Amino acid sequence: MLQFLPYMVAAWLLLVGLYGIVTSRNLVHAIICLSVAQSSTYILLLSVGFERGGTAPIFLDVPVGTRAVDPVVGALTLTDVVVGATVSALLLALAVQAHKHHGTLDPDRFGKERD
Amino acid sequence: MTPALRRQVFLAAAAVAGALLLWGLTGLPDYGVYNGPYGDVLNRVAVAERSATNVVAAVTFDYRGVDTMGEEYILFAAVLGVAILLRAQRDEHEEAPDEDAADRHAPATSNAVRIVGLTLVGPVVLFGLYLVVHGHLTPGGGFQGGVVLATAALLVYLSGEYVTLRRVSPELVTDVAESVGAAAYVGIGLLGVAAGTAFLANVLPLGQPGQLLSAGTIPPINAAVGLEVAGGFVLLLSEFLEQTLVIRRPGEVT
Amino acid sequence: MIVLEVTVFLLVAAAGTAVVLTRDPLNQAIVASFYGLILGIMFFVYQAPDVALSQITVGAVALPLMILLALAKVRALEGSRRRKDEDR
Numbered sequence: 001m002l003q004f005l006p007y008m009v010a011a012w013l014l015l016v017g018l019y020g021i022v023t024s025r026n027l028v029h030a031i032i033c034l035s036v037a038q039s040s041t042y043i044l045l046l047s048v049g050f051e052r053g054g055t056a057p058i059f060l061d062v063p064v065g066t067r068a069v070d071p072v073v074g075a076l077t078l079t080d081v082v083v084g085a086t087v088s089a090l091l092l093a094l095a096v097q098a099h100k101h102h103g104t105l106d107p108d109r110f111g112k113e114r115d
Numbered sequence: 116m117t118p119a120l121r122r123q124v125f126l127a128a129a130a131v132a133g134a135l136l137l138w139g140l141t142g143l144p145d146y147g148v149y150n151g152p153y154g155d156v157l158n159r160v161a162v163a164e165r166s167a168t169n170v171v172a173a174v175t176f177d178y179r180g181v182d183t184m185g186e187e188y189i190l191f192a193a194v195l196g197v198a199i200l201l202r203a204q205r206d207e208h209e210e211a212p213d214e215d216a217a218d219r220h221a222p223a224t225s226n227a228v229r230i231v232g233l234t235l236v237g238p239v240v241l242f243g244l245y246l247v248v249h250g251h252l253t254p255g256g257g258f259q260g261g262v263v264l265a266t267a268a269l270l271v272y273l274s275g276e277y278v279t280l281r282r283v284s285p286e287l288v289t290d291v292a293e294s295v296g297a298a299a300y301v302g303i304g305l306l307g308v309a310a311g312t313a314f315l316a317n318v319l320p321l322g323q324p325g326q327l328l329s330a331g332t333i334p335p336i337n338a339a340v341g342l343e344v345a346g347g348f349v350l351l352l353s354e355f356l357e358q359t360l361v362i363r364r365p366g367e368v369t
Numbered sequence: 370m371i372v373l374e375v376t377v378f379l380l381v382a383a384a385g386t387a388v389v390l391t392r393d394p395l396n397q398a399i400v401a402s403f404y405g406l407i408l409g410i411m412f413f414v415y416q417a418p419d420v421a422l423s424q425i426t427v428g429a430v431a432l433p434l435m436i437l438l439a440l441a442k443v444r445a446l447e448g449s450r451r452r453k454d455e456d457r
Contacts, residue, residue: 003146003147007137013385015132016385018125023122026392039408049151049154050146057171059162060325069154072153074417074419078171078423082261082423086190086348086351089193089197105443169419262426
């Protein structure tokens, strides 16, 4: 059972994030739930590359050849984290502009209230 | 579609999707057992080939440098999008920043916050620069160091005012820094083309692993990315602050 | 080591659920900052220090900061709108 725990956590976070977006009544809340759903991909990537008993793939003070975890998924994830936050900033700017035009952050009320 | 109906439909669909996900994910190899060859090959080969002891940085900026260039440009485009979206619109105007907004009941910044913030700005900048410069040796690199440098700008705002932030990082400086960082990445890539090999090939002298000046093009790329990320985040911060404190709509009092 | 891993995974799942179930965006920003910190700890357990550095600086500082700034602007807009409606 333990061997599937990270994958289940990743699947759970994805579905919980999507649930938050679908039932959201505030755009900013939806954007934060989107970032939770994004973080499930980080967990999945790093779980695939993990090797139990391995160390970090930094060979400054350990000799080359010691067992280490996969560096490729770490490289993919670290740029992903920073870029994901910047895209969330873009979405937040969109939400601010939407509020200016509609007067509300509630996506269900867009179109019913005109400024 | 009413919210309750939407929730029911989603829960039904999520049950199906969850079942499919679990079925697929349990087909993966057991967690904790890594049998893909790519990672092991890189761990064994990267230090000798690229003189970089941080294999993750070698993968990010050398083996998969084109991917990172694309990601950096997503960041650049997102910051550009924020700057466009939050510019002063035709019916808005800019006023002097009003820190004491009418409906803000925030107390004045306490002296403790000011002192601690100002004391920490120097060490945070130093730490950010350390992360950027040592990216090819120890955990760190352009992305992490750039965000830490932007945090120093945030500390300046928290312990001062918006005008202090503007004076420390004028808009022109952050714009130029960010653009130069983004262009320098491509420039370093073109060095490889000028030397006759592939784009983003590691053509600078490699040096000894463990030295500060080693790993060829990786330290310059780290510096370029650090500059770009720091400039980008400071720009984001100041755009949002400008919206809140400076730009007013007609009739907006606070 | 196994106990640590299991604990961290369960904490991550619980913190993620808490972020979604917090409806008010202002409270959610704080819970999201805590979630970022827990994710950073999980990345340390995964022996990926680079990713942990990224996550701690971004997810615990930069993202909640931008959420708070967006909320401040929205609150200013709503305050002025309310005042405009009262003056009418």
